[in-house]
Amino acid sequence: MQCSFCHETAIYYRAYSGKYFCIKCFKESIEEKVIKTISKYSMLNYGEKILLMVSGGKDSIAMLRILSKITKPHASEIVVATIDEGISEYREDALEIVKNVCNELDIPHYIFKFKDLFGYTIDEISNLKRGISACSICGIFRRRAMDLIAQKLNIKIVATAHNLDDIIQTFLINLLNNDLKRLKWNLPVHYETSIFPQRRIKPLSEIYEEELALYSFLNNERFQKMACPYMHEGIRSQIREILNKLEKEHPGIKYSLFHSAIGISKSITFPKKERKKCKICGIPSFSEKCSLCTILHELNEIKNNQVKI
Ligand SMILES: [Zn+2]
Numbered sequence: 526m527q528c529s530f531c532h533e534t535a536i537y538y539r540a541y542s543g544k545y546f547c548i549k550c551f552k553e554s555i556e557e558k559v560i561k562t563i564s565k566y567s568m569l570n571y572g573e574k575i576l577l578m579v580s581g582g583k584d585s586i587a588m589l590r591i592l593s594k595i596t597k598p599h600a601s602e603i604v605v606a607t608i609d610e611g612i613s614e615y616r617e618d619a620l621e622i623v624k625n626v627c628n629e630l631d632i633p634h635y636i637f638k639f640k641d642l643f644g645y646t647i648d649e650i651s652n653l654k655r656g657i658s659a660c661s662i663c664g665i666f667r668r669r670a671m672d673l674i675a676q677k678l679n680i681k682i683v684a685t686a687h688n689l690d691d692i693i694q695t696f697l698i699n700l701l702n703n704d705l706k707r708l709k710w711n712l713p714v715h716y717e718t719s720i721f722p723q724r725r726i727k728p729l730s731e732i733y734e735e736e737l738a739l740y741s742f743l744n745n746e747r748f749q750k751m752a753c754p755y756m757h758e759g760i761r762s763q764i765r766e767i768l769n770k771l772e773k774e775h776p777g778i779k780y781s782l783f784h785s786a787i788g789i790s791k792s793i794t795f796p797k798k799e800r801k802k803c804k805i806c807g808i809p810s811f812s813e814k815c816s817l818c819t820i821l822h823e824l825n826e827i828k829n830n831q832v833k834i
């Protein structure tokens with residue numbers, strides 16, 4: 526089959542648009558889509574400095590490659606940060622991969638450890654608190670870490686590599702959990718104000734996971750393939766399966782759901798509730814102690830009791 530845009534042989538059929546792509550045209554289509562997404566949601570202004578959160582997985586490495594390429598004409602400076610959660614035999618490999626790509630692209634790379642930021646590694650937490658989901662604690666730590674990293678590096682735009690599949694899966698999970706307050710975090714652009722005012726952007730918002738995987742494959746990219754040993758996907762993998770099945774039978778259905786998710790998440794409002802300040806760290810919180818400080822307090826208690834025994 527021939528590429529719908531040039532005379533080369535096609536290697537990919539994009540079912541939802543009915544177009545065939547050769548390698549070159551496919552890669553360009555992904556890069557153009559990211560450019561369009563950035564402009565559609567007003568993610569970046571000329572010359573703005575961006576902090577990319579790069580874990581070393583395929584999506585974040587693709588984001589780093591694409592953004593380093595497309596932001597050049599906009600004189601945007603890129604800085605990369607990787608969070609080291611302290612998970613042995615897992616994170617080391619990924620750190621090496623990110624370091625190599627940053628060296629190649631001549632982009633500054635910073636590593637921030639949970640241990641330094643919060644006093645605990647995820648390995649230590651899972652040993653202290655057996656039976657608890659390390660993922661939920663990791664999520665709370667990660668969100669706070671991103672705030673702290675942006676503050677330390679003094680960068681007001683923070684990009685993460687969430688793709689379209691991530692966004693619609695999270696949307697459905699939030700609906701199923703009746704967790705409507707989180708819907709706004711899932712938008713392509715979200716303003717975070719609690720510790721350090723930032724614009725959180727998701728430049729890969731409109732790209733299917735499958736196409737990002739193909740993009741990385743065609744670039745012969747090295748990325749971390751191993752899943753986190755603590756990963757407990759639960760309902761997410763079931764939702765992923767259902768959505769992939771639906772997309773196969775009805776190409777473009779994921780896009781429709783994506784647009785519904787954006788519309789609903791944007792329009793939903795909550796009555797203004799008076800927020801207090803966390804009595805330990807001082808961030809705005811609905812309770813006396815924020816979720817991070819609550820967990821740290823609990824961990825310290827367990828640790829102190831262990832020492833006594
Ligand atoms: Zn072509």
Ligand SMILES: [Zn+2]
Nearest residue numbers: 803806815818
């Ligand atoms: Zn706190």
